[in-house]
Amino acid sequence: MKETFMTLPGWVRWVAIPALALLVFGTLLIGLITWVLGLLFRILLFAALVAVLIFVVRKFTSSSSSGGGW
Template identity: 55%
Template structure:
């Protein structure tokens, strides 16, 4: 049985309002968990990129600063 056959005699608001609301009520916690997981993953990836970038910046500054003192050795 196709979805068109199921909703054939129903008013428009059943298909476009009631069914999505019922889906949100039933699967709301699952949707929230998936969205929360994706946001946490993006935050961790952004934090990782920022930390690696900061590490590279500090190492380059240290190397360029210590290269002038190498002549003293």
């Protein structure tokens, strides 16, 4: 198999075969990349919401303990 592959012209090995692979598996790759980016966005959104919640709770508890309100 390797001998057959090595006897092919360079443009077939380095252009045509990768182009066919992208054509066949391109939608799978795009779906995977979209899923990973969506997951990262949700993780960052969750972290930001938790940070805002902690900030608000600390501000409220420090204000209420000193006797002042919002």
